[in-house]
Amino acid sequence: MTASHAVHARSLADPEGFWAEQAARIDWETPFGQVLDNSRAPFTRWFVGGRTNLCHNAVDRHLAARASQPALHWVSTETDQARTFTYAELHDEVSRMAAILQGLDVQKGDRVLIYMPMIPEAAFAMLACARIGAIHSVVFGGFASVSLAARIEDARPRVVVSADAGSRAGKVVPYKPLLDEAIRLSSHQPGKVLLVDRQLAQMPRTEGRDEDYAAWRERVAGVQVPCVWLESSEPSYVLYTSGTTGKPKGVQRDTGGYAVALATSMEYIFCGKPGDTMFTASDIGWVVGHSYIVYGPLLAGMATLMYEGTPIRPDGGILWRLVEQYKVNLMFSAPTAIRVLKKQDPAWLTRYDLSSLRLLFLAGEPLDEPTARWIQDGLGKPVVDNYWQTESGWPILAIQRGIEALPPKLGSPGVPAYGYDLKIVDENTGAECPPGQKGVVAIDGPLPPGCMSTVWGDDDRFVRTYWQAVPNRLCYSTFDWGVRDADGYVFILGRTDDVINVAGHRLGTREIEESLSSNAAVAEVAVVGVQDALKGQVAMAFCIARDPARTATAEARLALEGELMKTVEQQLGAVARPARVFFVNALPKTRSGKLLRRAMQAVAEGRDPGDLTTIEDPGALEQLQAALKG
Ligand code: ATP
Numbered sequence: 001m002t003a004s005h006a007v008h009a010r011s012l013a014d015p016e017g018f019w020a021e022q023a024a025r026i027d028w029e030t031p032f033g034q035v036l037d038n039s040r041a042p043f044t045r046w047f048v049g050g051r052t053n054l055c056h057n058a059v060d061r062h063l064a065a066r067a068s069q070p071a072l073h074w075v076s077t078e079t080d081q082a083r084t085f086t087y088a089e090l091h092d093e094v095s096r097m098a099a100i101l102q103g104l105d106v107q108k109g110d111r112v113l114i115y116m117p118m119i120p121e122a123a124f125a126m127l128a129c130a131r132i133g134a135i136h137s138v139v140f141g142g143f144a145s146v147s148l149a150a151r152i153e154d155a156r157p158r159v160v161v162s163a164d165a166g167s168r169a170g171k172v173v174p175y176k177p178l179l180d181e182a183i184r185l186s187s188h189q190p191g192k193v194l195l196v197d198r199q200l201a202q203m204p205r206t207e208g209r210d211e212d213y214a215a216w217r218e219r220v221a222g223v224q225v226p227c228v229w230l231e232s233s234e235p236s237y238v239l240y241t242s243g244t245t246g247k248p249k250g251v252q253r254d255t256g257g258y259a260v261a262l263a264t265s266m267e268y269i270f271c272g273k274p275g276d277t278m279f280t281a282s283d284i285g286w287v288v289g290h291s292y293i294v295y296g297p298l299l300a301g302m303a304t305l306m307y308e309g310t311p312i313r314p315d316g317g318i319l320w321r322l323v324e325q326y327k328v329n330l331m332f333s334a335p336t337a338i339r340v341l342k343k344q345d346p347a348w349l350t351r352y353d354l355s356s357l358r359l360l361f362l363a364g365e366p367l368d369e370p371t372a373r374w375i376q377d378g379l380g381k382p383v384v385d386n387y388w389q390t391e392s393g394w395p396i397l398a399i400q401r402g403i404e405a406l407p408p409k410l411g412s413p414g415v416p417a418y419g420y421d422l423k424i425v426d427e428n429t430g431a432e433c434p435p436g437q438k439g440v441v442a443i444d445g446p447l448p449p450g451c452m453s454t455v456w457g458d459d460d461r462f463v464r465t466y467w468q469a470v471p472n473r474l475c476y477s478t479f480d481w482g483v484r485d486a487d488g489y490v491f492i493l494g495r496t497d498d499v500i501n502v503a504g505h506r507l508g509t510r511e512i513e514e515s516l517s518s519n520a521a522v523a524e525v526a527v528v529g530v531q532d533a534l535k536g537q538v539a540m541a542f543c544i545a546r547d548p549a550r551t552a553t554a555e556a557r558l559a560l561e562g563e564l565m566k567t568v569e570q571q572l573g574a575v576a577r578p579a580r581v582f583f584v585n586a587l588p589k590t591r592s593g594k595l596l597r598r599a600m601q602a603v604a605e606g607r608d609p610g611d612l613t614t615i616e617d618p619g620a621l622e623q624l625q626a627a628l629k630g
C-alpha cells in the first residue's frame with residue numbers, strides 16, 4: 001500500500017481520529033466535544049460544540065509571527081495598478097470593513113451579498129463577514145441583472161457590497177446599473193448598498209440606501225472589531241453553483257469543518273508552507289476563488305496573489321511575468337486558460353525566471369492529455385490535475401503530493417483524497433462497479449469536513465437532489481460519470497447528463513472529445529448528443545482546427561471531417577463516431593471557462609438555448625448556428 005492509500009484508508013477507518021488530528025491546524029476558542037455527528041445523515045456535523053472563526057484563523061492568528069509579511073498582493077492589468085497588504089495591513093482593512101458592516105446593521109447570521117470585481121475590497125468584505133459571523137454570498141461579477149436578482153431573492157441579504165465597475169480585456173463593465181436593476185427586479189430589498197468607487201464609471205446613488213465605502217473607511221479608522229466565535233456548523237457562506245437552469249442552488253458551507261478541510265488541503269494536496277506565495281488565477285465569484293484565493297492560502301500563513309486581468313493581456317506572458325515578479329511558489333488555474341495560452345507563442349513559457357514555481361494545479365473541467373503535456377513540458381513543472389465541485393469546497397480527486405508524489409496518469413485527476421469514500425456506482429442498481437466499468441462518481445457518507453452542509457434554505461432539496469439520485473444507496477452523487485482503473489486512479493468521463501445514447505450504446509461525450517483532440521489537427525473540441533429519429537441520439541462535434549488552412553474551403557473541411565471520424569472510429573469504434581464534425585473559431589463557454597453544453601445541445605436541436613448571462617462570447621453560439629445551417 002502506498003502512503004497516500006494508507007492515509008486515505010485511515011481517514012475512512014477512523015474518521016474521528018484522523019480529523020481530530022487535522023483540527024489542530026486551526027485555533028479553536030472553545031474546543032469541540034464531538035468530532036463527528038452523523039445521527040441526522042446526510043446532515044453531517046463536524047467538530048460539534050467547537051467555536052472558531054475563519055477570519056481569526058486567516059488573519060489575526062498570523063499577526064504574532066508575520067505581521068509585516070505580505071498577505072495579499074493585488075495586481076490589475078486592467079487598470080495598471082498593484083498593491084500589497086501585509087498581514088497587519090490586511091487586519092486593519094478587514095477590521096474597518098467589519099466595522100462598516102456593523103455600522104450598516106449587519107448582525108451575526110445576516111447575509112451580505114458581494115457583487116464585486118477582482119479588487120482587494122472584495123476579499124476584505126468576505127473576511128469581514130467571517131469576522132462578525134455574517135454569511136457572505138459572493139455573486140460572480142459576470143452575472144447580469146436577472147441572475148443577480150434570483151440570488152438576491154434567495155439569499156435575502158441585509159447589505160450588498162458592490163462597486164461602480166469592473167474591467168475586462170480593457171473594457172469597463174459597469175456593475176452599478178446591473179445591481180440597481182437586479183434590486184428593482186427582486187422582491188427582497190437589501191437595507192443598504194455599500195459602494196466602492198473606482199472611478200471607472202458613472203455611479204448614480206439611491207438616497208438613503210447607497211453608502212460610500214471610502215467615506216465610511218475614514219470614519220471607522222482604528223475601530224477594533226472582535227471576532228464573533230461561531231459554533232463549527234454555523235454557516236460561513238452561501239455560494240450558488242454555476243448552473244444555468246432552474247432556481248439557483250445555494251451551496252451552504254459550515255465554519256469549522258471548512259477551516260480544517262482547507263488547512264489540511266494546503267499541506268496534503270497543495271504542498272503549501274507558511275510564507276509561500278500562491279497565485280490562483282480564478283475569480284472570487286467561484287469556489288476556487290473562495291477556497292484558494294482567499295481562505296486556503298491565508299489560513300496557511302501564505303501570501304495570496306489576486307489578479308484582475310486575462311491571461312493574454314497585455315501579452316501572452318503576463319501570468320509568468322507575475323510568477324517571476326512575486327516569486328510565486330504555487331499556481332492554480334483552469335485548463336481553459338491553458339488552452340488560451342496554447343494559441344500564443346510558446347516562447348512566453350520560457351521568457352521569465354520561474355525558479356520559484358513548484359507546482360501548477362489545474363481544475364474545473366477535464367484536462368485533456370495534449371494540453372497537460374503542452375504546459376508541463378513548456379514550463380518544466382509538474383502539473384497537478386484535481387477534480388472537485390462547488391459542493392465539495394476542496395479537491396475530491398488529486399495526486400496528494402503533500403503526502404506522496406504518486407506517479408500521475410494523464411487524463412486522470414488522480415485518486416480519491418483522504419476523507420472521501422468515493423465509489424463508482426451503477427446508476428440503475430446503486431451497486432459498486434468493478435475497476436474498468438463506467439458508473440456514477442458517488443461518495444458514501446459522511447462527506448468529509450468542508451463539504452456543503454445543505455442547500456441554503458431548502459434542506460429537502462439537498463436530500464432530493466444530491467442524496468436520492470442513485471437508487472438503493474444513500475450516497476452523494478457528483479453527477480459526473482467516471483471509471484476507476486486497477487490502481488485506483490479515477491477518470492472523469494463527463495457529466496451524467498452529458499451521456500448520450502446512440503442506438504442503445506451509452507457513450508460519454510468526454511471520451512469522444514478526448515479521442516478527437518488526440519488528432520494533432522484539433523485545437524479544441526466539444527461533443528454533444530443531439531436527438532435523432534433513428535438512433536435516439538447521435539454525437540455531434542464542434543471543432544476548432546489548429547491550422548485555419550485546413551478548414552478554409554468546403555473541400556478541406558470535408559476531408560478533415562472524414563479524417564477526424566476515422567480517428568474516433570479507430571480509437572473507440574464505429575458506434576462512437578460523431579454523425580457530423582462542424583468547424584468553428586470559438587466554442588460557447590461560461591466566463592469560468594466551462595463549455596455551455598446544454599446551450600450547444602439546444603441549438604443543435606433547434607431549441608432555445610436558455611439563460612446565457614454568463615456566456616463569455618455570444619458570437620460563439622452564433623457561429624455554431626451558422627455552422628449547423630451551412
Ligand atoms: P452546476 O452544478 O450548477 O451545473 P458546475 O457543475 O459547472 O455548475 P462547479 O461546481 O464549479 O459548477 O464545477 C464542478 C464540475 O466541474 C464537476 O462536477 C465536473 O463536472 C467538472 N470538473 C471540475 N474539475 C474537473 C477535473 N479536474 N476534471 C474533469 N472535470 C472536472
Ligand code: MG
Nearest residue numbers: 241389390479
Ligand atoms: Mg455541478
